[in-house]
Amino acid sequence: MIYIIIGIVLGLLIITYFIFCEITNHFMVKRGREVPLVDLDLSKTQYAPYENIVREYNAFFDNIKPELVEITAVDGIKLRGFYYKNKLDTMVICFHGYRATPLNNYAVMGKILYEKGYSLLLIVERAHGESEGKYTTFADKEKYDCISWINFAKEKFNPSKIFLYGLSMGGGAILMATSLNMDKIVHGIIADSAFDASTHAIFNGMKRGLKGFAYILYPGILLTLLFKGIKPWKNKIYEVLRNNEIPVLFIHGKNDTLIPIKLGYNNYNNNLGKKEFIETDAEHVLSIYTDLDLVSNKILEFIEDN
Numbered sequence: 001m002i003y004i005i006i007g008i009v010l011g012l013l014i015i016t017y018f019i020f021c022e023i024t025n026h027f028m029v030k031r032g033r034e035v036p037l038v039d040l041d042l043s044k045t046q047y048a049p050y051e052n053i054v055r056e057y058n059a060f061f062d063n064i065k066p067e068l069v070e071i072t073a074v075d076g077i078k079l080r081g082f083y084y085k086n087k088l089d090t091m092v093i094c095f096h097g098y099r100a101t102p103l104n105n106y107a108v109m110g111k112i113l114y115e116k117g118y119s120l121l122l123i124v125e126r127a128h129g130e131s132e133g134k135y136t137t138f139a140d141k142e143k144y145d146c147i148s149w150i151n152f153a154k155e156k157f158n159p160s161k162i163f164l165y166g167l168s169m170g171g172g173a174i175l176m177a178t179s180l181n182m183d184k185i186v187h188g189i190i191a192d193s194a195f196d197a198s199t200h201a202i203f204n205g206m207k208r209g210l211k212g213f214a215y216i217l218y219p220g221i222l223l224t225l226l227f228k229g230i231k232p233w234k235n236k237i238y239e240v241l242r243n244n245e246i247p248v249l250f251i252h253g254k255n256d257t258l259i260p261i262k263l264g265y266n267n268y269n270n271n272l273g274k275k276e277f278i279e280t281d282a283e284h285v286l287s288i289y290t291d292l293d294l295v296s297n298k299i300l301e302f303i304e305d306n
Contacts, residue, residue: 018224276302
């Protein structure tokens with residue numbers, strides 16, 4: 001009898017454990033609601049010191065009408081983006097971060113690039129905004145989306161060069177995409193605050209919200225992600241970069257607590273080809289604000305030199 005009771009208790013504990021894991025996954029990977037920075041009370045966010053910059057640079061894009069473009073991802077969902085045509089035939093494709101919008105991440109550098117004459121393609125990641133998709137996959141599927149966007153841009157707009165620019169999850173996705181058949185039209189990658197492995201991004205995010213419970217739930221999270229067709233353990237970016245010959249400009253803030261700078265240096269140290277690392281004092285993805293002149297000038301130099 002005692003063994004039956006123990007078995008029932010253990011069974012209930014296991015069921016409860018996976019219920020908690022599934023609830024956590026629901027909030028972590030299922031489509032969420034992204035709010036433009038200009039619609040937020042920035043005094044309560046990490047952007048508070050930069051509110052004037054946020055509003056000024058976002059307002060710049062209010063006066064430019066982009067072309068809404070659409071592609072079909074390899075798994076059949078529709079992905080959308082905003083194309084800003086310009087006078088130069090060099091294009092920068094921008095991949096935003098987790099639960100962000102394109103202009104939340106790229107209004108500042110986007111304005112600078114546009115004023116220099118570069119065409120911009122601000123894509124909307126799967127399970128975000130105008131794009132379809134039920135789940136964010138932390139580069140597991142986004143790496144294939146990256147290749148699809150490159151091929152689409154090459155065929156439709158015929159640029160002479162393409163540069164990929166990714167922040168946080170967007171940076172992880174484009175670095176991971178170097179493991180695939182990336183067209184030689186890509187002349188460089190700008191990776192700001194990118195993680196070095198999808199599992200590290202997931203675990204660090206869990207630690208921020210769940211503290212010590214992250215260690216308990218993490219194995220179950222990975223298992224329940226598998227049932228959604230998401231395999232983050234396959235995306236070890238630092239290993240992929242050992243074969244990468246595309247020039248990369250790495251940008252990372254040493255006060256980044258979500259994706260610690262050591263993960264950025266792990267990518268940099270393992271990257272095979274031409275590379276440069278820009279370290280700032282910023283928090284996560286805020287380098288463009290804390291060191292605007294340094295970061296923007298380095299990005300412009302990188303594009304001009306490659």
